[in-house]
Structures are given as structure tokens and as C-alpha cells.
Amino acid sequence: MILGTSPLRSGSRERVLGDTRFGADQGQAGDLYLACVRIHKAPARIDGIDPAPALALPGVVRVFTAADIPGVNRLGIIPVSKDQEFLAEELVRCPGQAVALVAAETPEAARAGARAVVVKLTGAPGVYDMAEALAEGAPLVHPGREQGNLLDLRVIKNGDVEAAFKASAVVVEADYTTSMIEHSALETEGGRAWWEDGKLHVTACTQNPHYDRDDLVRFLGLKPEDLVVIQAETGGGFGGKLDVSVQPYLALAAWHLKRPTRLVYTREESFLSTGKRHPFRMHYVTGADEQGRLTAVKAELLADTGAFASYGLAVCMRAAVHAAGPYYVPNVDVTSRMAYTNNVWTGAMRGFGVPQVALAHEGQMDALADALGLDRLEIRRVNALRPGQATITGQVLKGGVGLTQCLDKVEPIYRTWQAKAKGDDRFAEGVGLGVMYYGIGNTGVSNPSTAQLEWTTDGRVVLFTGVADIGQGSDTVLRQLAATRLGVRLEQIDLVRGDTSRTTNAGATSASRQTYISGNAVMAAAENLEALVLGEARKMLGARHQELVLEDGMVRVKGDPESALGVTEVVRHLTQRGQAARGEGGFDPHTVPLKPDTGQGKPYAAYAWAAQCAFVEVDRDSGMVRVKEIAAAHDVGRAIHPKAVLGQICGGVMMGLGLGLMEEFHPGKTSNFEDYHIPTSADAPRITPLIVEEPEATGPYGAKGVGEPALIPTAPALAAAVGQALGQPMRHLPLSLERVMETLAGAGAKDQPC
Amino acid sequence: MTLDFTLNGQPVSLEGVPAAESLLDLLRHRLDLKGTKEGCGVGECGACSVLLDGKVVDSCLTPAWKAAGREVTTIEGLARDGQLHPLQESFLSAGAVQCGFCTPGMILSAQSLLSDNPDPSDEEIKIALAGNVCRCTGYHDIVLAVRRGARALRGEAPEADES
Ligand code: FES
Ligand code: FES
Numbered sequence A: 001m002i003l004g005t006s007p008l009r010s011g012s013r014e015r016v017l018g019d020t021r022f023g024a025d026q027g028q029a030g031d032l033y034l035a036c037v038r039i040h041k042a043p044a045r046i047d048g049i050d051p052a053p054a055l056a057l058p059g060v061v062r063v064f065t066a067a068d069i070p071g072v073n074r075l076g077i078i079p080v081s082k083d084q085e086f087l088a089e090e091l092v093r094c095p096g097q098a099v100a101l102v103a104a105e106t107p108e109a110a111r112a113g114a115r116a117v118v119v120k121l122t123g124a125p126g127v128y129d130m131a132e133a134l135a136e137g138a139p140l141v142h143p144g145r146e147q148g149n150l151l152d153l154r155v156i157k158n159g160d161v162e163a164a165f166k167a168s169a170v171v172v173e174a175d176y177t178t179s180m181i182e183h184s185a186l187e188t189e190g191g192r193a194w195w196e197d198g199k200l201h202v203t204a205c206t207q208n209p210h211y212d213r214d215d216l217v218r219f220l221g222l223k224p225e226d227l228v229v230i231q232a233e234t235g236g237g238f239g240g241k242l243d244v245s246v247q248p249y250l251a252l253a254a255w256h257l258k259r260p261t262r263l264v265y266t267r268e269e270s271f272l273s274t275g276k277r278h279p280f281r282m283h284y285v286t287g288a289d290e291q292g293r294l295t296a297v298k299a300e301l302l303a304d305t306g307a308f309a310s311y312g313l314a315v316c317m318r319a320a321v322h323a324a325g326p327y328y329v330p331n332v333d334v335t336s337r338m339a340y341t342n343n344v345w346t347g348a349m350r351g352f353g354v355p356q357v358a359l360a361h362e363g364q365m366d367a368l369a370d371a372l373g374l375d376r377l378e379i380r381r382v383n384a385l386r387p388g389q390a391t392i393t394g395q396v397l398k399g400g401v402g403l404t405q406c407l408d409k410v411e412p413i414y415r416t417w418q419a420k421a422k423g424d425d426r427f428a429e430g431v432g433l434g435v436m437y438y439g440i441g442n443t444g445v446s447n448p449s450t451a452q453l454e455w456t457t458d459g460r461v462v463l464f465t466g467v468a469d470i471g472q473g474s475d476t477v478l479r480q481l482a483a484t485r486l487g488v489r490l491e492q493i494d495l496v497r498g499d500t501s502r503t504t505n506a507g508a509t510s511a512s513r514q515t516y517i518s519g520n521a522v523m524a525a526a527e528n529l530e531a532l533v534l535g536e537a538r539k540m541l542g543a544r545h546q547e548l549v550l551e552d553g554m555v556r557v558k559g560d561p562e563s564a565l566g567v568t569e570v571v572r573h574l575t576q577r578g579q580a581a582r583g584e585g586g587f588d589p590h591t592v593p594l595k596p597d598t599g600q601g602k603p604y605a606a607y608a609w610a611a612q613c614a615f616v617e618v619d620r621d622s623g624m625v626r627v628k629e630i631a632a633a634h635d636v637g638r639a640i641h642p643k644a645v646l647g648q649i650c651g652g653v654m655m656g657l658g659l660g661l662m663e664e665f666h667p668g669k670t671s672n673f674e675d676y677h678i679p680t681s682a683d684a685p686r687i688t689p690l691i692v693e694e695p696e697a698t699g700p701y702g703a704k705g706v707g708e709p710a711l712i713p714t715a716p717a718l719a720a721a722v723g724q725a726l727g728q729p730m731r732h733l734p735l736s737l738e739r740v741m742e743t744l745a746g747a748g749a750k751d752q753p754c
Numbered sequence B: 001m002t003l004d005f006t007l008n009g010q011p012v013s014l015e016g017v018p019a020a021e022s023l024l025d026l027l028r029h030r031l032d033l034k035g036t037k038e039g040c041g042v043g044e045c046g047a048c049s050v051l052l053d054g055k056v057v058d059s060c061l062t063p064a065w066k067a068a069g070r071e072v073t074t075i076e077g078l079a080r081d082g083q084l085h086p087l088q089e090s091f092l093s094a095g096a097v098q099c100g101f102c103t104p105g106m107i108l109s110a111q112s113l114l115s116d117n118p119d120p121s122d123e124e125i126k127i128a129l130a131g132n133v134c135r136c137t138g139y140h141d142i143v144l145a146v147r148r149g150a151r152a153l154r155g156e157a158p159e160a161d162e163s
Helices: A012-017 A107-116 A161-166 A209-220 A247-257 A267-273 A312-321 A354-372 A376-383 A403-420 A474-486 A514-541 A567-576 A642-662 A714-726 A737-744 B023-030 B086-093 B103-116 B122-128 B140-153
Strands: A032-038 A044-050 A060-065 A098-104 A118-123 A150-158 A170-177 A190-196 A199-204 A227-231 A261-264 A280-288 A294-306 A331-340 A427-439 A449-455 A461-465 A493-497 A548-551 A554-557 A560-566 A581-587 A607-619 A625-635 A686-692 B002-007 B010-015 B049-052 B055-058 B071-073
Touching: A012 B086, A012 B103, A032 A107, A032 A247, A032 A267, A044 A098, A060 A107, A060 A247, A098 A107, A098 A247, A150 A312, A161 A280, A161 A294, A161 A331, A170 A354, A190 A247, A199 A209, A199 A247, A209 A227, A209 A247, A247 A261, A280 A354, A294 A312, A294 A354, A312 A331, A312 A354, A354 A376, A354 A427, A354 A714, A376 A403, A376 A427, A403 A427, A403 A607, A403 A625, A403 A686, A427 A714, A449 A474, A449 A514, A449 A567, A461 A474, A461 A514, A474 A493, A474 A514, A514 A548, A514 A554, A514 A560, A514 A567, A514 A581, A554 A567, A560 A567, A567 A581, A607 A714, A625 A642, A625 A714, A642 A686, A642 A714, A642 B140, A714 A737, B023 B049, B049 B103, B055 B103, B086 B103, B086 B140, B103 B122, B103 B140, B122 B140
Parallel strands: A032 A261, A199 A227, A294 A331, A461 A493, A625 A686, B002 B071
Antiparallel strands: A032 A098, A044 A118, A060 A098, A150 A331, A170 A280, A190 A199, A190 A261, A280 A294, A427 A607, A449 A461, A449 A581, A548 A554, A554 A560, A607 A625, B002 B010, B049 B055, B049 B071
16 A cells, blocks of 8 residues: 555655755855845836946956846746846846846855946836736836736626625625735755756756746757756745746856856845735625525735736636635626736745635635624535536536535534633634635646656666655655556655656646646556556567456466566566657646636636634734644545645645734845744644545546645634634734734724725 | 864864854855755754754854864764664654755754753743744644654653654
8 A cells, every 4th residue: 555655755864864955055166156236226227237346356257237148038937928037138127136147256256246246227116006006107117018017807707796796685895905925935046057968957946847947948048958957956935936046047157157157045135036925905795695605706806916927827817716715606706906016026825816815705704604693614614615516717516526524524623612712801712714725737728747657677667757846745646656556666666856858847836736737647657658568568478368467566467367477577578679668648637718708617627625723812912813723624635645745734724824923025125034934833833634535536546736725724714713802803914913903902904995 | 263173973173264154154165064054044044053062053143163172963963873863763754854954953953952851842842943944844743753752862662642
């Protein structure tokens, strides 16, 4: 049994020994060091860049500007919205954008050189508020852009919301906001570039080596075969390592200078220059009948993409698709807009807009329950999507719908806490619920993965995959799938991962897609390898009409225990004929693009479901929220490696706790962990992770994903719990000391116009 | 100035270490010991934790000269003769390693705690490790690992029910 067990994760022994070389640990003697010249005030026009003072310093080798970029200086992870100049050409669009790159013999010389470069700038009018950015006459972040500062507008429409509101027993209306969040992966971005065999090589921490390769090839104007990207061991990502960071700088300098280069961001540079989670402003109107059944949802969403698009299009659309939550809603009208501003850019972060809308759809459910005098858990159960029902995009769910089971799992815990929650003059306790669903993979577009498996003549199986393991455990899970499907021991599976010269594209480690999509690609490769081996064995055995099976490294003939062949023998036979025992496989989930005018379609092939509840204590004197316990039930289809699933759930819950209670990135102000607090062990509540396995028919052995779902219901559950403790709904995150004190003082957080 | 100290049980003697150099830079860059990590450089994350005479310090904030005449232990010095330290074992078995970037600092911090308090409660573990940030695990399995490692260091059998 390999599936459903938790073998030691690949690479963890090296990690406890301190032997693992992350992106930040790359480098050899003789490397050149790089430093970026970054501008802190934006927008600003570049009047001139004078590298001479830097070049006069000892050790400085060269200063690059945009003019030195041989290819296309427009990067960004979505092909249709590449708009980020890695060295600004004429206009610096947000604080932190780089305008020049210094290469030097030592890190000190590189830094000194970066300080010495003289950049002449003229300030230009900017816009820093997402609503103001869309107003008439707002300064344009990308002058000349046809849609102005509107990056994207997405709608989901079905039925008639206004008529439904009129016929509803109750209608609730409220505003919600979430803050800008920094991923804060513990490893900052880092890597190295060098020449080898006439090819430029780049290794760096990343969530998507093949995308990096394609962007670098465009950036340098090379052919794909001239550049190799190798994923370095990656110290967390959470979406922050999807867009390229250090890679273009490493590649540019190494390409020009024909010498190895190295660059690691300080935490300050990482905070300053990499993408963040989109802050959202949301206005919701939700109706229900007397039994609490949802009649209609009207949602207006607005998000800030900052100066660049990055994953904005995907976040805008995914937020819209998930805006009504995991409920059956007959009438919907969702408008999702995303605005450019001169703030630091925002991009993908664990959940892609769904953690933000979850705050709102869950707040609305509580408001409806309270208005109708219904139980907050029951109203969710009544509305929970079930097989046979349609989502708001008109997708009829066939199976793999485990929300009710998740609610069943948390209910006894929720009830116990409710009975326990108490209060006195100073401390008030509260309990809250949050539920969610999450579409696995990219929204309504093709997002394939590929993999290869090769049986070697010494009895091992090599799995070739482009999947970036960034700590979530895909290296182990994919090996478990391959071993199970081929009937070999896990220890027999070797891994070649994330090297663009040896593996093919698996797509990004994002959208909780790798277990489901790349897992399926590995299964397909195993199937093809099995067919190849059995076909060859059939020839060798002359067993033309009998059924052959592959088990325990042997090919056996059904009903004839005497005839059997070792797989290694078959593999040798194949290789003697000059053929590798290699199977290739791919998988692309079946989706239907959403119609632009109604948002109807089939955005995802599979959905994950979850319910969490939180038990908090609020100190009325200090405004301090202490989270006592969180229970989190997640339908993952099938837990291939239960320990990794539980680890994802606990880690997600803590990141959700950060989003809910403390994290708030202020562009232009926040600089390091000193002024950006993420949860520490002292903040950690007791977490009870619970696995629900409602098999997904299209998943590998029924599995889907859990990475992002783990975080999504936490902040809504915390907001509800704090709201219950304080006796008033909490709709604006984070629930910091100040916000709680304001609420207690009766001021309340001001609703912001959408 | 000559800087003499003991590193993972071995004497080290270095010439020309600038007064301002941090112990972190000395370990990572001068001695190429990359097991000690830098997560913030300002004493807020604990990724750079090492032991100085058995007590945990943030090596990013510790000037290298402070090591003079003392014993420095990094993650590379914990395992002896290929034998993992009990905390290294327990971090593995508890699944407390995800991306693993916090792991070296976390293990050394835990070792420092256990040398003061061999039988800490979960709350004591959480307080003691509060200077070591982990963005991946939610600390659940780290606390479990420390509890397990503590038992092993005390020479006791593993708990029957661990969660
Ligand atoms: S690197 Fe020293 S505490 Fe963060
Ligand atoms: S395991 Fe990634 S930071 Fe702790």
C-alpha cells in the first residue's frame, strides 16, 4: 500500500541536515554579483541614467539599462497581459521598479555601484486608490492604453436578481474589504545564471520553470533550445514565485558578460519589488426565502492590480466565479473589476481572489441567518451545492461534491464550542463558521500537464516532471501515484524534476492543480509505459491472445502461472532494439470557456470543498483577539499522502489567520517583518484538521487538491467568531487591535465606496 | 584580528574578519556553510538561528567577533557520524518539514529550549519558538516534532497518541 500512507517526503532528510541548496544558496567562487537600482517614488519620468559614477568604483563591471535588453522587455505570467518592464524604459510606474542593474565582483561593490548610479527623474501625477483610478480624468498608469486604468471587467449573470429580491423574505446588503498581503515565503527570491555547453543556464526558486524559460527566451531574444531553466529547491512560494523575479536580471547580465551571475533579494527588496495579494472592496446584496434558501446574489467586486497585470485577469475572473460561494443560487449578477494604480503590483497569492470573496459571501450568510432567526450552520447546509445542481456559471455538478460531509465533520465541534463560549466584563468568546468551494486548475482555459516515465535496465523507474515542488510535497505524491500505477515500490521511483532540458511543461504549481492535473499526466504516462512493456512481453512470450498483467515487477500471463517475465528482461529486450522503455502522458482538464457577456460555462473540471470553524476570545481592554481553536474539514477527493494533506491544512489555516487578524501591507511603507507581522507559534491555536474523501471521478485515484482551499474559509470563520464575541459583524480585514478597539468604541470601520 | 572559536566541535582560526561582519555572513559566505539561512536580516524570523555556547542566537544580528573563544553550533554540526540528532529525527517523522527553509533554525531553537527545559508543555514550546517564523506548516507538526524530540532526548518511549 502506497496510496493513503505517508512515506518520508522526498528531500526532507537533506533539509534537516542543512544540506539542501535553495535558490538563495546558489553560487560559486568567481560569480559576479548583481544589484538593482530601484526607484522609490513613482510614477516618475526617466530623464536620464548616468552609470559613470558607478563604473568608476572598484569592482563594478557593468551597468545595464533597458537599452541593453536584446529581446522584449515586457514580462508577466499571462500571455495576453505582459506589461512589466524589468528595467523601466521611460516611466517608473510603481515604487520599487528597477531602472538599472549593476554587475560587480563582490556583493559590496554591486551595492555601492547601485547607490552610485545617477538617475534623473521628473515626478508625474499618480493614482493610488483603486476607485479613484477608474474615475474620469484619473492619471493613466499605462498612458495610451485603450481601456485606461481598467485592467479587466468580468460578469456572471443568470436570472433576474431584482425580481428575486422583491420576492425574497429577507434581503441583506453590506460592504466588505480585505487588505494587501505579502506572501512572505521564508526564502527570498534568489538564483544563479551561467553558461554551459553553449547554453545559458538559470537556476532559481520558482513555481514554474517552463514559464520562466519562455519569458526569459522572449526577454533575451533567444531560441528556446539556447536557454535552460532549472528549478532550485524552493523555500515556499504561495503564488509569490509564479512571476519571474531575479531570473531576468541573472540571465541578462550572464548573457552579456559571459560570466556566472548571482542575485539574492534581501527581505526589503523582496517586499518592495514582488507581487502581493490583491486588496478587494466588495458590495453585496443577498436575498433568501423564509427557509433561508438563497434567492439571489448581487456582488460588485473591485480589486487593485497595482502597476502591472501579472495574474490580475485570472484573479478578476476567479473571484467572480466564486463570488456567491459554494451554494445553489438561482439568480446572480456579479461584476468584477480590476484597476491599475501606481501601487506595488499584485498578483497570484494562494486562493486567487477567492479568500477575499469568501469573507463577503460568508458574512452575507450569517447576516441572512440572523435576520431570519435561523441557525448559521443550518442555513449553509440548506444552500450547500449538491450533485445535480448548477453553479452560478451554469455548470451542473456531477459528483465529487463533499460540502455537506465537511459540514457534518465540523458540526459537533462547532456545537460544543457554541455551548462553551462565554464572556465576562473583559473577555468575550465567539464561534464562527466559514465554508468554501474552489475550482481546481485555471479558469475556463486549457491548462495541460505532461510527464514521462522510463523503466531502466537496472530495474528502476525514472519519473520526469516539470512540476515545481515548493514545499507542498508534489515530488512524493507524484512518485506515489507512479509507483502505485506501475505496481513497484516507492523507493524504485527516481525523480528528474523542474529542468527544462530534461522535462516537459507541467504548468504552474498554482491553482491547487498539480495533484489533480499533473497527477493525471503521471497516470497517463504510467498507462502508456505499461502498454509498451506488456506489448513487448507479449512478443517475447508469444502469448498473443492471453491477457498479460504487470505486478511486482513481473509480467504474468493470466491463468498461466508458469509463464512470467521479469520487467527488467522486457526492458532489456526493448533497449537492445534501440527503444527506451519510456511512456509519455498528458492531461488537460475538460473546461468550457465562460461567455464574456454572461459568464456562463464550465470553468473547472473538479472542485474542492471545505468547512472550518473558529473559536476566539477577544480582550475588550486591549482589542487583542486570541484564537483558541480552529477545526478545518476539507474534501480532497482522496488523500494520496495524508500527512502532507494535514500539513497543507494546518499551514493554510495559519496563513488564513494572518489574513484575518494581522497582515496588512502598506505600499511605500511596509519594509520587512519588523512592520509586517505574520503569525508565529505564539499565535498558533490548536488546529484540528479533518480529511473528507468524496472521490472525484476524473482525479488520479479520486484525488483533487487542497493547497489553496486550506486557507480560504479561515478568515471568514474568524471574522464571524470575533463578530459574535463583539455582538456586531466584522466586515473589514484584518481584525487588528485597532480595528477591534474602533468597533468597541462604536466607531466601526467605515465602509468604503466600491 | 584573528578570530578563534570552535565550530561544530572543530577549532577554527580566521584572519581579517571585519569588525562589522555578522556571524551569519561569516558562516554563509566566508565558511560556505549554507545550512544557516537568511530570512530577514533584522532579527525577526529566526531562519539564521545558531547556537552560541548552546544558546540560540540570531546570527544575522550577532557580530562575528562575539564568537571568539566560544562554541558555535550550526545545523551541519548536529548529526554525529551520520547519526541524526533526535530532533532531526522527530522533525522528519512528525512531517514538520515542508519547504524546509525554516527547519535548520527551528531545530536549533528547539535544541536550545530543550537544554533549558527538557520537558516543555505545548504552550512553552510555542512561546520558545515564537522567534522562528514558519510560513508553511502552521506550527502544528513542529510542536509535535519538538515534543517527540524531547521524549527521545529524555530517553523515553514515544507517546502512544500524538496529534
Ligand atoms: S535572518 Fe536573522 S532573524 Fe531573520
Ligand atoms: S517549512 Fe517552509 S517555512 Fe517552515
